[in-house]
Amino acid sequence: ADTKLTAIAPGMNRLQWNLRYPDATEVTGFQAPIAAGGLDDTVEGPTVMPGRYTAVLDYGGKKSAQPFIVALDPRLHPAPDxxxxxxxxxxxxxxxxxxxxxxxxxxxxxxxxxxxAVAAGMTGAKAQPALSALDADIASLVALQIQSSEGSLMHETKLRSHLAYLAADIDLSYDRPTQAEYAVFDHLSQQALAGEQKLHADIAQGQRVL
Structure with missing residues (x-):
């Protein structure tokens, strides 16, 4: 996990690594519901493996490095692989x-x-098919209507959140993923590829209008 952190203010700064890979990209405008005891709907990266790591401070043209060890909770005894x-x-x-x-x-x-462009009267009616396709395919993959912690109770869970929930489920156990988890990922990844193909076609159609 090669992560770079930048100080946010002059002077002394304390930067704390959460022992995860960098976050994935989040969908613009998406507000994840609060877990409230369930699985987290976040784009956090997976937890790193136990092992030896190095923190590097690069400031004023000088670099200093400090090795450290990430250790597994001694109460846990997962299989080697x-x-x-x-x-x-x-x-x-x-x-x-x-x-x-x-x-x-x-x-x-x-x-x-x-x-x-439509609001400015620049495209006329020719933009409507492209807009309709974008609206439908975006809505099929992410629930942008969620605006509160209870949003997931009122709106159908979409693919973006299904992937996030699967990641959170695997993160719960320090053990090998189950065959069911592998099967769910295969299913979701196929859906993601199909959804991305539709979006790319919609984007090409919309760009022709503009």
Whole structure:
């Protein structure tokens, strides 16, 4: 996990690593509901493996490094390769979520541009098919209507959140993922690829209008 942190203010700064890979991209305008005892709906990266790491401070042209060890809770005794398998699947889910969210953001940005062009009378009726396709395909993949902690009770859970919930489920156990978790990921990743293909087609259609 190669993560760079930047001080936010002059003077002394305390930067604390959460022992995770960097966050995935989040969907523009998405507000995740509060877990309230359930699984987290976040784009946090998976937890790193136990092992030796190095913190590097690069300031004023000088670098200083300090090694440190991330140790597993001594009460836990996973099989030797279980944590590696857990991380491998976690990274696959993380990559799938990041790619989906980046594509969604491209589609959302284009939809907003088309909306602006329509409002300004620049495109006439020819933008409507592209706008309708973008609206439908974006809505099929992410619930942008969620605006409160109870939003998931009122709106259907969509693919973006299903991927996040699967990542959170794997994160709960320091053990090898189950066959069911692998199967769910295969299913969700296929849905993500299909959804991204539709979004890319919608984006191409919308760009032709502009």
């Amino acid at each position: 279980a944590l590696a398998a857990r991380l491998a699947l976690g990274l696959k889910i993380h990559a799938a979520l990041d790619t989906l969210d980046r594509t969604l953001n491209q589609a959302i940005a284009l939809r907003d541009r088309l909306d602006g």
